[in-house]
Amino acid sequence: MSQDTFDVYNLQAEAENIRLDAFLSTKIDGVSRSYVKKLIDEGYVKVNGHVVKPSYKVKKGDDISVCIPEPQELKIEPEAIPLDILYEDSDIIVINKPQGMVVHPAPGNYHGTLVNALLYHCGDNLSGINGIIRPGIVHRLDKDTSGVILAAKTNSAHLKLAQQIKNREIKKIYNAIVFGNIKEENNTINAPIGRHPVERKKMAVVEDGRSAVTHYRVLERFGEYTYVEARIETGRTHQVRVHFAYIKHPILGDTTYGPKKQPFNLKGQVLHARLLGFVHPAKNEYMEIEAPLPDYFEELLHKLRRTCGSNNFISGGNGSEGIQGH
Template structure:
């Protein structure tokens, strides 16, 4: 446990206790500090106070920071849909509503927990104990194909293909609105949203991001598309589609909410995955079928248009 003692100066006089801590304690979020106050790990002049208590110049604030708890993946007997497997890698069809690797708030039930059980811990170590074998990720509410490395040699070979944009990653999705163009290439850099830390955004100072979009089918108020990633930024397809004013159906974070379909997330599926085997050199391509929830959306949209 780490103990911090602070004395309120004139500059921060009159702030709420949680605001004062947010200004004074580095690298800790305000919500984390509010939790410390609630857990009576913060005292003001020797007494425990609430978040809203106002501090005064000369007040002594003592903070007890708990030691950080190291996360590590634990093997769990969770069923996996394995498309392909050999001694170097495996290709998995991840279901919607599954997190890829453990993190605060999602320490169990992840793809990594399932992989550790299935592979008996024989996964690449390049990304550490939290992300063993994980070469690339897809969002919790996105379904579809991922390649997993069982050793470091395979991991390095697959990562190199991601870096030089030779790995094929094609998604299918349903977007809001009718897209008139047959094909669109979005070349717009992506970075962390300046005001909402859980979102990404198109930013001039962001990292390069390129998505190639092809229309598959048009409906009255929706468009069924294929999106091929050239780069792989966080939320890339979701951000680029919102940037085009065609957010993905069900994507509440980026403006694609539509309750009438009873969705649990965005209608986005990683359908095709292609790469060169990092050990044998064989060219490999994999396809997965659309999940039932995605197919039901298409059936509903086609019915609205009088299609079979």
């Protein structure tokens, strides 16, 4: 980190028992508490030479160093990338995102993202609430998670959809194949998720994390693997992946939260956002949009059925009846 690239602040705590993110947001002009939290999470803040959590309670005399990177001027270019459009009107667009596509530009991925494709397809007709990096993006999927993703064309639509997400009114159903034989036919994982205490790029179930609830049911069993459907009440980063790893059934293909060595020569986690249910922000009508399983997922299911046999709970194994509720 150089002085040419970062603004460096060296502070000393003069109060006790105040959260670090709250303390710094009052000491550094022009930054919000959420931005400070992001800096802490990404390791740009150290207390007495150590990386800590945003919830760290400062003590009198703590030496606090903060490095704020200079904002980069970015121009996100439209790119003629084919989109699998599931639904579109003047207010929203719903895409079936392929595995391997990044949702929005970030360091190392400024091209080939869903945002680049949306800018080409929609032109200026995308909401601007999330700024130049994430125009129209209401929620996200991980790079290697395929399936239904919703974008807003107007600020009004964006705000109404964001409110539904905040109120847990959007129905999100995923299909996944996990390691091991899950004994229960259905269950709920209620475990808070936050930044991993050591590996800051990962998430984990942590005591002081944010509430996270995942309901799941078994669709098919293959001995060493289980095909499941999951409905999430909350939308925490990596939620489905973290929760299944937490119950000792990591998602097949997930080298971040599961084994480093994976079978079947997979290119990422076998996780598909199959269904999204929401109230249309302009028509005020409830609608559900579904994305069929991608080819690689279907092929893997056929392979497991041939080689392992299966105990089918759902005809065809696509979970079409689903976990109820939204």
